[in-house]
Amino acid sequence: MNKFITLLRESGLARFLIPAGLIMAIFGAVFFRINQQNQDYLETQATVRQVTLEQEASTDADGNRTEATYSVVVQYTVDGKPYEAELVGVSKMEVGETMKIYYDPENPANVTQTKSLVIPLIITEVGLVMLVGGIVSLIHALKRIRKMEEQEKEWSNGN
DSSP states (O other), X not given: OOHHHHHHHHTHXXXXXXXXXXXXXXXXXXXXXXXXXXXXXXXXXXXXXXXXXXXXXXXXXXXXXXXXXXXXXXXXXXXXXXXXEEEEEEOOOOTTOEEEEEEOSSOTTOEESOOOOHHHHHHHXXXXXXXXXXXXXXXXXXXXXXXXXXXXXXXXXXX
């Protein structure tokens, strides 16, 4: 029995979970770090000045609906000085609407729509769970392979 082929066959779940878990954990950690840097941003109200369709709403062959996304140019004022920023991936808004944004007090031209750390933490935790699950799956696969090798030895010895 070819050991490499057996390992590939027995470790399918681990071969998916380990890299996927690593990618998700790293992405979540980077996303968390970016959002953590935004925690000192200050809240302000911005007025929508321009709305551009980014992606039209659609329904795929399975009936799954994807909502339209837009980019908006917003205008806001910090310490009496006007600023404009473009926000992408937002839901439908109308010109003249107001929305809450957060700006960097050291550089008010830098803005974000959220300061939440919940989503990055969830992504990181799911990635770590997948990684641990992949490692456990790999350990079980190696145990199954060892058991098969022992059984093969017994059969070849006539037991």
